[in-house]
Amino acid sequence: LVEIGGEPLFGKRLKEHVETVLANNQITPAVALQTLRETLEELEKFEAALNSAVSAFRELDIGDESLKPGECEIGVLVPRVAVRNQLLNFSEELKELGFILNTFSEVATGKPDTLELRTLSSSDLLVYLRASALTRLASPLRSNV
Amino acid sequence: VALYKQLLEIRKLHQEIRKQGVPQKEMTGIEKYANELMENGIAKASEEIVNEYYEQQDKGRKNELTIAVRLSMNKIANRIDHGFNLEVRVEPPAEGGSEQQSEQVRKAVAAIESATANMQFLKLEGQPLLKLPEREEKPKKKE
Numbered sequence: 239l240v241e242i243g244g245e246p247l248f249g250k251r252l253k254e255h256v257e258t259v260l261a262n263n264q265i266t267p268a269v270a271l272q273t274l275r276e277t278l279e280e281l282e283k284f285e286a287a288l289n290s291a292v293s294a295f296r297e298l299d300i301g302d303e304s305l306k307p308g309e310c311e312i313g314v315l316v317p318r319v320a321v322r323n324q325l326l327n328f329s330e331e332l333k334e335l336g337f338i339l340n341t342f343s344e345v346a347t348g349k350p351d352t353l354e355l356r357t358l359s360s361s362d363l364l365v366y367l368r369a370s371a372l373t374r375l376a377s378p379l380r381s382n383v
Numbered sequence: 384v385a386l387y388k389q390l391l392e393i394r395k396l397h398q399e400i401r402k403q404g405v406p407q408k409e410m411t412g413i414e415k416y417a418n419e420l421m422e423n424g425i426a427k428a429s430e431e432i433v434n435e436y437y438e439q440q441d442k443g444r445k446n447e448l449t450i451a452v453r454l455s456m457n458k459i460a461n462r463i464d465h466g467f468n469l470e471v472r473v474e475p476p477a478e479g480g481s482e483q484q485s486e487q488v489r490k491a492v493a494a495i496e497s498a499t500a501n502m503q504f505l506k507l508e509g510q511p512l513l514k515l516p517e518r519e520e521k522p523k524k525k526e
Binding site for chain 1: 432468495
């Protein structure tokens, strides 16, 4: 949202903006109204741009990667710079990833996982793996860790 | 995640202090503190994870896995600090199965969904700080 310029138009940032506009224009509500109308216009423009992008993806038959019920997926982005853009360094990183995920798999299920590949992206080195939901449950990225 | 968020704050402050021209040798204390914070937090979390989820009776393997989980978490933390990103998503299963199983899966799905919100791609500020150990140190042989 930050990168596509939408952050000020949503959530906390939007709330802060509205509160500031109202606080700064207590004697001149018409000015506050005008400023908030401009914000609304920006939001509507942003929404229209997103809707156009979604329509274009649909028209061009560019789909998304959807999961079947009960499926779980882990995605890992490896920065090219971290592997110096070299295949063998990347393969070492994949081995490390295998060690990490299979450690958690053994803790959760008593055995290693096959770590089935779902998707690979090469612009950024991005690997998506199918994972057992319970393996994921035992991983360190639980929100309470 | 909470632990790493704390580290991100330290990393941001580290960057600010560096910008103010504080010499590198004066910054090593911050780097050491950040590494110790993560190392201790991970050591505690790895024991909790193995105690909670490892159901086999093999005590030796349990100890090995506690070490492996700690090293794995160190590896993850080092990598995220160097710009790697992890994300996870899950599709809730269709209804069915025993009540106990459904409850277990429901809890698993809820835990994943709550983690997903905290694992959005991070825009890191400042330089990497972590150099957590990724291998178990072998005890030195007596001369």
